[in-house]
Amino acid sequence: MSTYILTIDQGTTSSRAIIFNEKGLVISSAQKEFKQIYPNNGWVEHDPEEIWSTTLSTCHQALANKGLNATDISAIGITNQRETTIIWDKQTGKPIYNAIVWQDRRTADYCQELIQNGFEDIVMNKTGLLVDPYFSGTKIKWILDNVAGARSRAEKGELAFGTVDTFLLWRLTAGQSHMTDATNASRTLLFNIHDQAWDQELMDRLEVPAQLLPEVKDCSANFGKTNKDIFGEEILIAAMAGDQHAALIGQACFEKGMVKSTYGTGCFMMLNTGEEALRSENRLLTTVGYRLNGKVTYAIEGSIFVAGAAVQWLRDGIQLIKHAHETESLAEQTPLNHGVYMVPAFTGLGAPYWDPQARGAILGITRDTGIGEIVSAGLQSVCYQTKDLKRAMESDGAVRPDTLRVDGGMVANNWVVQFLADILGATVDRPVVQETTALGAAYLAGLYIGTFKSLEQISQLWHCEQSFKPTMDKKLQDELYDGWIDAVSRIRSK
Numbered sequence: 001m002s003t004y005i006l007t008i009d010q011g012t013t014s015s016r017a018i019i020f021n022e023k024g025l026v027i028s029s030a031q032k033e034f035k036q037i038y039p040n041n042g043w044v045e046h047d048p049e050e051i052w053s054t055t056l057s058t059c060h061q062a063l064a065n066k067g068l069n070a071t072d073i074s075a076i077g078i079t080n081q082r083e084t085t086i087i088w089d090k091q092t093g094k095p096i097y098n099a100i101v102w103q104d105r106r107t108a109d110y111c112q113e114l115i116q117n118g119f120e121d122i123v124m125n126k127t128g129l130l131v132d133p134y135f136s137g138t139k140i141k142w143i144l145d146n147v148a149g150a151r152s153r154a155e156k157g158e159l160a161f162g163t164v165d166t167f168l169l170w171r172l173t174a175g176q177s178h179m180t181d182a183t184n185a186s187r188t189l190l191f192n193i194h195d196q197a198w199d200q201e202l203m204d205r206l207e208v209p210a211q212l213l214p215e216v217k218d219c220s221a222n223f224g225k226t227n228k229d230i231f232g233e234e235i236l237i238a239a240m241a242g243d244q245h246a247a248l249i250g251q252a253c254f255e256k257g258m259v260k261s262t263y264g265t266g267c268f269m270m271l272n273t274g275e276e277a278l279r280s281e282n283r284l285l286t287t288v289g290y291r292l293n294g295k296v297t298y299a300i301e302g303s304i305f306v307a308g309a310a311v312q313w314l315r316d317g318i319q320l321i322k323h324a325h326e327t328e329s330l331a332e333q334t335p336l337n338h339g340v341y342m343v344p345a346f347t348g349l350g351a352p353y354w355d356p357q358a359r360g361a362i363l364g365i366t367r368d369t370g371i372g373e374i375v376s377a378g379l380q381s382v383c384y385q386t387k388d389l390k391r392a393m394e395s396d397g398a399v400r401p402d403t404l405r406v407d408g409g410m411v412a413n414n415w416v417v418q419f420l421a422d423i424l425g426a427t428v429d430r431p432v433v434q435e436t437t438a439l440g441a442a443y444l445a446g447l448y449i450g451t452f453k454s455l456e457q458i459s460q461l462w463h464c465e466q467s468f469k470p471t472m473d474k475k476l477q478d479e480l481y482d483g484w485i486d487a488v489s490r491i492r493s494k
C-alpha cells in the first residue's frame with residue numbers, strides 16, 4: 001500500500017524533491033541547483049526547461065535513493081517560488097519566454113506610472129498587495145508586450161500563464177490541468193482576495209486577457225494525476241501552495257498571532273491573522289495564508305528580497321568565502337559592533353521600504369575592515385531587516401510577535417539565529433524538521449487524502465529543535481539597529 005507523500009519544492013536557486021512518511025518525517029530527498037540568468041541590471045530570469053528538468057530528475061532521484069517507485073507514493077504536493085511568471089504555448093507546452101523571476105525589476109518604471117495614475121489604492125483594496133515589479137501582473141504584461149505575436153495569441157486562447165506551480169502541474173499532467181491554488185493566485189496582482197476570484201478591473205488595467213489565467217483551487221484539492229509516462233503509474237497531485245504559505249503550514253502556525261520567518265534566497269515573515277484580512281498601515285502585504293475547504297485564513301507578510309542571496313554573493317560574487325557555512329565561524333570571530341553595514345538591496349528594497357530603484361552598499365569601512373566584518377555585516381543585514389518587519393507588524397497593532405518560528409537554508413547557521421533573537425529581543429524557535437516548506441506541502445496533500453486528519457493533529461507533530469533566547473543588552477541592541485536605519489536611509493532612491 002502506498003504510504004508516502006512526495007513533495008516538489010521548486011525554489012529560487014534549486015529544485016528539491018522530498019519524500020515524507022505519515023509522521024511528517026523525511027524518508028528521502030534530492031536537490032539540484034540551476035542557473036540564474038541576469039540579462040540586464042535588475043533583471044533575473046530562469047530557464048523554464050531547467051526548472052522542469054531539475055524537478056523531474058530530483059523526483060526520480062528521491063525515489064531511487066530508497067528503491068521506491070510510483071506505487072509507494074499516495075500523493076504529490078507542489079510548493080514553489082512565488083510570483084515568478086511563465087507563459088507557454090498550450091499546444092506544445094513550450095514557454096514563449098524565460099521565466100521572469102520574482103526578484104526581477106524590469107517593470108519598475110511601469111509600476112511607477114501605475115502608482116502616479118492612482119492605481120495603488122485599487123490594488124491594495126482588492127489584492128492586499130502594493131504596486132511593485134515583485135508581483136506577476138506587470139511581468140505578464142511585459143511578456144505580452146515584448147514577445148512578437150504574444151498578445152494576439154493570448155487573446156485567441158493559444159497561450160497559458162502560470163506561476164511555477166501551474167507550469168509544473170501542466171507538465172506533470174501533460175497539459176490536462178491548468179490550475180493554481182489561492183495562495184499563488186494571491187500574489188499575481190490579478191486576484192481579489194476578498195471575493196477569491198480573478199478580478200476583471202485588474203485584468204483590464206494590466207491588459208491581461210482572462211483566457212491566460214488558470215483555475216484557482218483550495219490548497220488541498222484534486223489537481224489531477226501525473227501522466228503515466230512520468231513515473232510509470234499515475235499519481236494524484238493533491239496539494240499546491242506558494243512556498244511561504246507552505247512554510248506557515250509546515251511550522252503549524254494555525255492560530256491567529258503565530259508567526260514564521262523563512263530564510264532562503266529572500267526572507268519572508270508571515271503572521272496568521274485568522275479570518276480577518278488585516279490591512280497593514282506599514283506597507284506589509286495582506287495575503288491568503290491558506291485556503292482549505294473553501295475557507296480562507298489570511299496572513300500579513302513582510303517580504304525581504306535578499307537574505308541567503310547575500311551569502312551567495314559573498315561566496316560567488318566577491319568570493320570572500322568558499323562555502324556558506326564558513327560565515328558562521330567568521331562571524332563568531334568578529335565583534336558585533338564592528339561598525340560595518342551591508343544593505344543588500346541588489347534588486348531594490350522590499351518591505352517595508354518598497355524601493356525598487358535602491359541599490360546595495362557596504363558602509364562604514366575603515367583601514368582595518370576585513371573579511372570577518374563584511375561577512376558579519378552580510379549576516380546581520382538579514383536580522384536587521386527582520387527587525388524592520390517585526391516593528392512594522394507590531395505597529396500594525398493586531399498582535400505582538402514575541403516568538404518567531406524560523407526555517408530555510410540560512411537557519412542552519414547558529415550565529416545568525418542567536419543574533420536574530422538578540423536584535424529582535426524575542427525568542428526564536430528552530431524546529432526539528434527544517435524542510436518546513438516541503439513539509440507544509442506534504443501536510444496539505446496528506447489532508448486531502450486523509451493521511452493527516454486535522455490541523456490540530458499537524459500541530460502536535462511540530463517539535464522545537466532549539467530555542468534561542470535574547471541575551472543582548474538593550475543599549476547595544478538599539479545602537480546596532482540605529483546604525484542600520486542610518487545605513488538604509490543613505491541608499492534610498494527617494
Ligand SMILES: Nc1ncnc2c1ncn2[C@@H]1O[C@H](COP(=O)(O)OP(=O)(O)O)[C@@H](O)[C@H]1O
Pocket residue numbers: 011012013014263264265266307308309310311312324325326327328408409410411412413
Ligand atoms: N550555514 C549557512 N549560513 C548562512 N547562509 C546559509 C548557510 N547555509 C545555506 N545558506 C544560504 O541559504 C540559502 C539556501 O536556502 P534555501 O532555503 O535552500 O533557499 P531557496 O529555497 O531560496 O533556494 C542560500 O542562499 C545559502 O547561501
Ligand SMILES: O=P(O)(O)OC[C@H](O)CO
Pocket residue numbers: 010011012013080081082083102242243244264265266
Ligand atoms: O525561493 P525562496 O525560498 O527564496 O522563496 C521565494 C518567494 O516565494 C518569493 O516570493
